[in-house]
Amino acid sequence: MPAVNRSGVVVGSAIALVFLANSGLASADDDFGNGSQKPSKPPVSGNSDGKGNLSATAGAVVFDRSKNGSGQSAGPVTSSASNWTPPACYYAPKYSPEQLQKHLEPIWQAESTGYEWDAKQRKTFEGGEPYKDFNKDKAGKGYFWDSYVTEGREGDPGALDCTKDIFWVDQGAPPPPEIPQAITPEMLAQLAYAEIRVPSTTVELAPEGTTKVNLPTWAWLDAAKFKPVSVTASVPLLNVQATTTAEPVSLKIEPGTADATTYPASGVCALNGDQIGEAYAKGKADETPPCGVKYLRSSGDGSYQLQATITWKIHWTGTGVNEERGLPDGEFGADQDVVVQEIQSINR
Template sequence: MEDGYNSVANDPRQPSYAKSAVGQYRGIYKDGKYKNYNLDKANEGTFYVAVRDPERWLTPEAQACNEMPFWVKNGETPPVKNVVTPEILAQLAYKQLPLPTEKAQLKPDGGSKVNLPTWVWLSKLYHAYSVTAQLKVGGVDISATTTATPVSVQLDPGTKDATLFPSSGECAPNSDGSIGTAYEAGDANQNPPCGVAYLRATGGGSYKFTATVTWKVSWTGTGNPGVHPLPDATYGTPQDVTVQEIQAINR
């Protein structure tokens, strides 16, 4: 506060109204509502200040975060909207979840034949991921842990002319955390536990196949007993699949 005031008040290039404004602002904390920035109460409370998310600071919600710095005694809840709470920490932790973002592996890879099953699997092991966010400053010590657990992979063949395995198109994680089963030689005549069989050729184009992983997300935090839900997290990358007719000649 003092540095900001001095940089304006002692700059001859600054207009008088700017100097007056910073002087009035400084006065609130120096000699007005607060005395010398409450330095004599440094162990009794904390100043709170509005901070905007730099990734979306121009949004109306961020622009509404414009409260002047204010003092709160230790143990008291700040009397403003959008104060950092365990739930907000949980949302921040949500953004840092290291969820796998791999593309599904297909066999045949990128090309298939009509009525020939395409095996689908994900090679990484899918298990629960957790991130903890903590705010510890002055008399404030709160935290929240956000956890994402994989629940399914939804297959979208990119066309209605297809048969899904299983028929719901929803592949649940295996007991070891894998999804689907990797194709091995000799599996060509079997239906995959997770896969698709196309019923119509693509001609000169392709189908947009997508395997979307859904994660159930929840959080626990300071002063909030129990487990609280957050929106599901989903990830899926479209892949081009070409399908050809099987040509045969009878003699």
């Protein structure tokens, strides 16, 4: 189901909308290494001290939301793919060899996690199975990666999906392919998807005011009034980034009752040049609107709940990615109460 804003109005009033995107999920490989991420030594920019030691948030994802939608009516996009959601957790650099030692040894000394777990950890990070002495011989040549929870998703069940133990990645090398939540440009694009906020706009309706039974109501949007929005996600320590962009492509009208006809029959009005639908003009009363609705029965003492949903096309580009790649479609809609009177015709 699309995300929805609600407001009770009569047909002809503006419908406040927030929108979302449409596209297929890319399956291409990530270009993470191969020259796209090969600094000769750990970068020093508040994330590293030049000796391979990291700040507490060095591996965390940073978001640039300066081109995102804003305002009280802006809202998050919702994927139209029922089996896909942006990740609630991910893996990225967190420790140098020295930092991991300082992190784990007090835990082992406290003996609060049990002998068996402590012994296994010591073998893993001290005993050479697979890391010897916390990989200190590779200090400054890579980092230990660990899990992060995406900001704002702490209560999401998906935040518990990143259960793999801490692992090492050489500087400039891609993370292990068997870890799907490891940071890559595509993973960054998916994280940026979750941060997209799409602005509200209005659907113009004619006639204004209360609509009538059997009277076609024209609906249209001026696409020039709303622009694509985008969010860039990056991990500065790794010099990788991805920008996810959402562009409006269509409007779907659902009348709120089976006793109605939509134009076109599918109820989906595609973007045509710089607008969706066609603005009503005097003299078109006898024409069929390219985008709109006709109610066949009065709403009586109540109203129908019309829902208008915008579909946005979402795509991304990023480090090592020269062409746009798709992400799942998404939708965001608004609904309103529509009063329909039992009058066969009116003058416009």
